Amino acid sequence: MNQPPTTTQQPLLQVRGLRKFFPIYSRGMVKRHIADVKAVNDVSFDLMPGETLGLVGESGCGKTTTARTVLRALRPTGGRVLFRTAADATVDLASLPEKELKPLRTQMQMIFQDPFSSLNPRMTIESIVGEPLIIHGMARGRELTDRVADMLHNVGLKTEHLQRYPHEFSGGQRQRIGIARALIMHPRFVVCDEAVSALDVSVQAQVINLLAELQEKLRLTYIFVAHDLSVVRHISDRVAVMYAGRIVELAPTERIFESPRHPYTKALISAVPQPDPDVRMTFSLSGEVANPARLPPGCAFHPRCPLCSPQCRERVPDLITGPDGTLVACDHPGG
Numbered sequence: 001m002n003q004p005p006t007t008t009q010q011p012l013l014q015v016r017g018l019r020k021f022f023p024i025y026s027r028g029m030v031k032r033h034i035a036d037v038k039a040v041n042d043v044s045f046d047l048m049p050g051e052t053l054g055l056v057g058e059s060g061c062g063k064t065t066t067a068r069t070v071l072r073a074l075r076p077t078g079g080r081v082l083f084r085t086a087a088d089a090t091v092d093l094a095s096l097p098e099k100e101l102k103p104l105r106t107q108m109q110m111i112f113q114d115p116f117s118s119l120n121p122r123m124t125i126e127s128i129v130g131e132p133l134i135i136h137g138m139a140r141g142r143e144l145t146d147r148v149a150d151m152l153h154n155v156g157l158k159t160e161h162l163q164r165y166p167h168e169f170s171g172g173q174r175q176r177i178g179i180a181r182a183l184i185m186h187p188r189f190v191v192c193d194e195a196v197s198a199l200d201v202s203v204q205a206q207v208i209n210l211l212a213e214l215q216e217k218l219r220l221t222y223i224f225v226a227h228d229l230s231v232v233r234h235i236s237d238r239v240a241v242m243y244a245g246r247i248v249e250l251a252p253t254e255r256i257f258e259s260p261r262h263p264y265t266k267a268l269i270s271a272v273p274q275p276d277p278d279v280r281m282t283f284s285l286s287g288e289v290a291n292p293a294r295l296p297p298g299c300a301f302h303p304r305c306p307l308c309s310p311q312c313r314e315r316v317p318d319l320i321t322g323p324d325g326t327l328v329a330c331d332h333p334g335g
Helices: 063-070 098-107 125-135 141-154 171-183 201-218 229-235 253-258 263-270
Strands: 013-025 033-047 052-056 078-084 090-092 108-111 189-193 221-225 238-243 246-252
Touching: 013 063, 033 063, 033 078, 033 246, 052 063, 052 229, 063 189, 063 221, 098 108, 108 171, 125 141, 125 171, 141 171, 171 201, 201 221, 201 229, 221 229, 229 253, 238 253, 238 263, 246 253, 246 263, 253 263
Parallel strands: 052 221, 052 238, 108 189, 189 221
Antiparallel strands: 013 033, 013 078, 078 090, 238 246
């Protein structure tokens, strides 16, 4: 894990009030807009250069949709995504036309979750990793081959692998190929979308260490989407905990794990298995994640919260800074 960036730096990314709603239409001949799935609902955070921000929560909480919307793989419903480019200009990715967005793709990339389905089985490794260079007119011919070979070396693969196909590799090797493809254009910002969840535990450690080494070597900034808190603790500088499309707590990694403030964060951490047979798990959170198409009134977590009060059922808490600097959206933080 890197040292936290200094506060004198300017953010590489500023997300403000980000929303992504998916419309629900009625059945029948006449389609009427009857509701929305509020997958991302008023998310705000800053990302500093060289930082790794972990984005965690249960399945369905909106973390992957948030990451993809930030990258403009999905068009936002509302909000702003301010990205500082290599030319030190600030652009709003949320409103940028597609034509102006394409050149910025060289500066921001994604590592996908599944190394088996994210690679074209009919293409060689040289073609897969080198394709972004061709699309953006950055290299061809011998130069392209040399750049691909150099990137494969960076991720722990060999030049002799250039003409092989994805089916000839293990899961861990395929993920390394996916990492090489994402980094071949030397982006500044990378989203790791559950980048190790499909791998064996022993391979996960290798890939996590590789991502950390590449971050230092290539000066990368990560958003690391995951549900495995032990992995997030190892690689992240800060952690944002999401629930029902909102960030409910955001703080430096050790503070999140040592003194969580939100009851949902406490429940998630209590569910992490401990490598000690004498330690008993205390996880007691019941129920399912709130339905983003039918969110309960007030705090979306209140039907599952042991600290629920009448105020929680009526008002959506704001994400405010606590005495220790932790951002938390709860009327009973630390209770």
